[in-house]
Amino acid sequence: MLKRFSLEPSRIALNIAVLIIIALWTFPTAGLLISSLRDKNDIAASGWWTALSSADVAKKGRLKDKVDQVEKDGKFTISGNVFEGADGVSGKVSAFGTKVQAPGGNPAGTVATLDNGQTLVVNVDGSYVLTSPTKFTDEDSGGRVFYIASQPPRFTLENYQTVLFSEGIGRSFINSLTVTIPATIIPILIAAFAAYALAWMKLPFRGLIIAIIVGLLVVPLQMSLIPLLKLYNAAGTFMGVPSKTYLGVWLAHTGFGLPFAIYLLRSYIAGLPKDLIESAQIDGANDFKIFRRVVLPLCFPALASFAIFQFLWVWNDLLVAIVFLGSGPDQLVLTGKLNALLGSRGGNWEILTASAFVTIIVPLTVFFSLQRYFVRGLLAGSVKGG
Amino acid sequence: MANIKLTNINKSYGSAQIIKDVSLDIKSGEFIVFVGPSGCGKSTLLRSISGLDQVTSGTLEIDNAVVNDVPPSKRGIAMVFQSYALYPHMSVFENIGFALENQGLPRAEIKKKVEAVGEMLQLTSYLTRLPKALSGGQRQRVAIGRAIVRGAKVFLFDEPLSNLDAALRVQMRMEIAKLKRDLPNTTMVYVTHDQVEAMTMADRIVVLQAGRVMQVGTPMELYENPNSVFVAGFIGSPKMNFITGLPAEKLKAKTIGVRPEHFEFSKTPTDISGTLDYTEVLGSDSFLYVSTSTGMLTVREPGRTQYKTGQKLNLKPIAEHVHRFGQDDSSLK
Amino acid sequence: MIAQVLYAFFTVVLGVGGCFGYFYGSNWLLDRTFPANANNDASAVRNLRVQANIRPWLFLGPALLLLSVYLIFPVIQTVWLSFHDRAGDQFVGLANYKWAFYDDQFRLSIFNNILWLAVVPALCTLMGLIIAVLTDRLWWGNLAKSLIFMPLAISFVGASVIWKFVYDYRGAGQQQIGILNAIVTYFGGDPQVWISLPFWNNFFLMAILVWIQTGFATVILAAALRGIPEDTLEAANIDGAGPFKIFYRIMVPQIYSTILVVWTTITVLVLKIFDIVLTMTNSQWNTSVLANLMFDWMFRGGGDFGRGAAIAIVIMVAVLPIMIWNIRQANNEQKGH
Structure with missing residues (x-):
């Protein structure tokens, strides 16, 4: 501009x-x-x-045994590569040494003099030659060598394997989906019907109902937990079912998501051309049919916006899931699992980072692929409505 | 065949009374036009007939049955909206067939009827298209098609031409006139603020102002015998000139009305004389704006005019075309 | 695993299907009970009217029921609980509120909440405005905005892991793997345990919310900027105003109401802030805010529903003015409609 x-x-x-x-x-x-x-x-x-850059790592290894010694020109040599025995280590040697106090005392390729007139050369590629004027004996075979290796960047999917299959993140992933999908679709359906009724149908107290719904937009969620928990326990006891069920958590998310959903969808549906609705009335469609055949297809963008909101909100929720859904392995959702890991595996960053990434990858994908609708919903929800 | 009878219809929104005691008899098969300035209640009256709005009091009869409480879909009416109100996500076929679908007609019958209407309105090759892929005129035809397919006894038009450009408007006006010819038994009620549309299409015109019926009559009746200053001023273009003062008093009226085409020029001074302020030349006609002691008067002259701006002109109304209005602005006969 | 997926799938289908079933079923039943298909029959007209009276409540019913159970009932119940003792048996009048007034932890939470309110909405809005203006002039502005926006999709727990990693602390002399301490030590400073630094730790928690919410402010304000008629900017330019003057004399006044909306939206969010404190510090090191204090009284250490409810009411009352403002705005919109 x-x-x-x-x-x-x-x-x-x-x-x-x-x-x-x-x-x-x-x-x-x-x-x-x-x-x-x-x-x-x-x-x-x-x-x-x-x-992403090469890292210098101090390593130690063992030289080969006396059985590998070769006699040549009156000298005895043992040759090999320091990387041979070292598991998973490769790269370039920048310096080496034979004493723990000076692991990098000699630059790579230079000759280091050891006791008994022995000499050691370690090259950049890790190959070494240990030379002695006398035959190697038990005493000086298998000696230690220290070296500084510069390692190229290494990446692995191992952490993901660990968290998905042995830390229970995979299972929680499915639990999260079980919670999220119905908790997204149910409020959309309920809110869309209510929004249509509040936008286009003749009914008493319409203005009052709308005002109450707008007011409920800002009720702090935390304050409903205790009363609801009591209610759930009472209902569970009364009907002889566990109080912590998927149905319970779906309904809770639906209830908490409804004010925003109705608010957003109502303002969109009320903005549809009046002529269209009236034309359908004259064409003999009842309100259910008008809703299904005319309104629903036309408010798809608003439905998509809200769907993304609700999806993100439910997927990312910790509190509602903790309170209304149990914490057993077949109920704990991703955020809950991650929170538990934060407590139990606080220092294990490989577990935490991989788990965190598994939990955020779904919302990020949803977000980036459907950003247009998300932004549109944000704008409708705050700028227009204010 | 369906007549429409309105008896003492009133309609209020809160304290605002939109329709005031309207009684009207619309004959079966008639093409009737409601005309008036915006806010006169003509659209509300149409919506009351359709059932989209409920009347506050009075009786509304369609086909000799009281329909006050009958919902729109059961009144046997069809409506063409100003915006056409085509369902944007449905094809032309679905748009036209939607009402039949709601009646629960079998698929084959819907197909037969829709195709017949499509043929009648030259929409056959567009049936699978969405409304957004149609031109303005085609959309209008789809809207009319939706009305026809139901076999409604009454068609209601709510300013259907106001969204079209001037050329298309003339063409669609002719199409609607032709439609009326093809459906002689269908009663049509048409709302417009454009008196040209009213004059050209109507069997009878209903002039409304501020929720009241001012006059009902054929176009020529309204043109020749307007019953009030309002109707006289509303019908005819350019507007009728209204003259007060001496010329009116001489004819024992408060106001006299003279249409621009009903003046003569006189060589000798008359009661109505003034200077030519400005001339509009349209080719077929010329409009002369003459500044007189009773205000600015418009005079129509066929073809070109010989008079120059600033020239003094003496005007004389043709006696038989002078309309006289009394103290209450109603016509004196 | 397979069994679990199947179970999940089955529950999902059942839940969603039940909801569809209600709407289709109830409407079908209504159409069945009061048939209206017979043409122009007097009974059809009467049935249509009955349908029109019943159907809105079929549409609204589930929503009203759920709103009542999940929001209205808890609000009423909380008010009631706040006047009763820890188990909710005995009426104690204002005792819970009196307790809160003199409680150190409560005062600390209020203080922290005010700190959050003073910093976060202002910072988010300001950053959002700056980023919106800057990116508006760039061809890759949309990409930039979506990157700023991205944290909004991340859960508070996920964000906490991310930021715990940023704030990670190793003893002096060790290799720092938290980027903040790495930067501090690089410039010769001593590494710090950021989230337990008295007072300042609040700001390190706030940084997380700012990081999350700035994207929201940016997107809304960017759209508002787009809505400013370009000719007013051009006119100002012709009138000789520089870019800064154009910004604060022409652009900001025109999007003032949007700025207010962004500010209040974030304010409401901050009043209810809970998850960040729970996952980052669990209210330790004097970082407690009202929602966390309430949570602690309700769910931890014996629990005192009365006190927890009293704190909840305090949060509600704080949100109330914004709620009223919201309702008024909605009513105005209604009238304009």
Whole structure:
């Protein structure tokens, strides 16, 4: 919009400013994603921002045994590669040494002099040659070697395997879906019917009902928990069923989501052309048919907006699920599971980051693929309604 | 065949009375036009007949049955809306067939009827299209098709041409006139604020102002014998000139009305003389705006005019075309 | 695993199907009981009228029922509980409120809540406005906005994991893996346990909410900026106003009502803030806010429903003015409709 006024030098500054803000905003999430793909030892050893560059790691290994010695020109040599025995370690050697006090005392490729006139050379590729003027004996075989290896970035899906299959995240994922799908569809249906009634049907107290619904928009959710919990327990005892059921949590989410849903959908449905509704009335359609054949297809964008809202809200909810759904393995939802892990596996970042990423990947996918509707809903919900 | 009878109809929204004691007899098969300035209640009256609005008091009869409490779909009426109100997500076929579907007709019969209507309105090749893929005129035809297919006894039109451009409006006016010819038994009620539409299409015109019926009559009756200053001013273009003062007093009236085409020029000074302020040349006619002691008068001259701006003109109304109005603005006969 | 998926699928179908079933079934029943298909029959007309009186309540019924059970009933019940003792048996008058007034923890929570209210809505709105204006002038502005917007899709728990990782602390001398401490040590500072720093830890928790909510403010304000008629900006430019003057004299006044909406929306959210404190510090280190205090009194350590309810009422009363404002706005819109 301001294109016409902008000055060229300021455009560069502008781009940089926005880039910095973006970096600030995406860094925390990037850290999570990158860490979840790193080896658990690496996560603990270095910051995630170093993961993309090569890391210098101090390692130790054992040289080969005397049985491998070869006699040549009156000298005895043992040759091999320091990476051979080291599990999963590869890369380049930058320095080596034979004493723990100076693990990198000798640059790679130089000759280190040991006791008894022995010499050791470790090359950049990890190959080494240990040379001795006398035959190697038991005493000096299998000696230790220390080296500094610079490792290329390594990424692994191992953390994900762990959390999905042995930490119970996979199971919670399904629980979350079981909660979320009906808790999204049911309020849409109920709210759409109510919104149509409040927008187009003749009924007493219409204005009052709308005002109450708008008022309920801001009721703090936490305050309904105790009364509802009591109600659930009483109902459970009365009907002889457990008080913590999927049905209970669906209805709770529906109840809490309804004010916004009705508010959003009503303002959209009330904005449909009056002529259309009246035309359908003259065409002999009853309200159920008008709703189903005319209104529902036309308010699809609003339905989609609300669906995304409700989906995100239910998927991301912790409190309602904790209170109204049990915490057994076949009921605990992802957020609850993650919260539990935060307590029990507080220091295990490989578990936490991978679990967190599993929980946020679904909402992020929904968000990025349906952003248009999401934004539209936000605008309808706040700008127009105010 | 259905006549419509309105007896003492009143309609209020809260304290605002929109329709005031309207009584009207619409004969079966008649094309009747409600005309009036915006806010005169003509659309409300139409909506009351349709059943979309409930009347506050009075009796409404369609086909000799009181329908005050009958919902729109049971009144045997069809309505063409100003916006056409085509269902944007349904094809032309579905739009036309929707009412039949609601009546629970079998699929084959719906198909037969819709196709027949499509043929009648030259929409056959558009039946599968969505409304947004149609031109303005075609949409109008679909809207009319929806009315025809139900075989309604009464068609209600709510300013159906006001969304069209000038050229298309003339064409659609002719199509509606033709439709009336093809359906001689269907009673049609048409609302417009455009007196040209009223004059060209109506069997009878109902002029409304502020919720009251001012006059009912054929177009020529209204043109030739308006019963009030309001009707006289509303019907005819350019507007009738109203002259007060001496010329009116001479004819024992408060006001006299003279249409622009009913003036003569006189060489000698008359009661009504003034200077030519401005001339509009339309080709077929010229409109002369003459500034006189009783205000600005409009004079129509066929073809070109010989008079120049600033020239002094003496005007003389043609006696037989002068309309006289009394103190209460009603016509003096 | 398969069994669980099947069970989940079955429950989902049952739940959603039941809901569809209600609407179809009840309407079918209504049409059946009061048939209206016979043409122009007097009874059909009467039945239609009966239908028109009943049907709105079929449509509204489930919504009204659920709203009553899940929101209206709890509000009333909470008011009642707040005047009763810990188990809800005995009427104690204003004792719970009196207790709250003198309770240190309550005062601390109020103080923290006010701190949040003072910082978060202002910061979000300001950042949102700045980002909206900046990105409005960029060809990749939409991409930038969606990246800022993204945290809105992340759960509070997920955000807590992300930010715990940012704030992670290792003893001095060790390699820091939390980026904040890494930056601090890089510039020669001492690493800190950010979330237990007295007083300042509140701000580290607020940063999370700002991070989440700025995207909301940005998107709403960007749309409002788009709505400003371009000719007013051009006119200001011709009148010789510079970019900053155009911003605060022409743009901001025109989107003032939207700024207010964003501000109040975030304010309501902040009043109810709960999850971040629960997952980040669990109210430790003096970070408790009202909602968490209420939660603690209701669900932890013996529990005192009366006190918890009294705190809930305090939150409600704080939200009330905004609620009334909301209703009034909705009514105005209704009239304009």
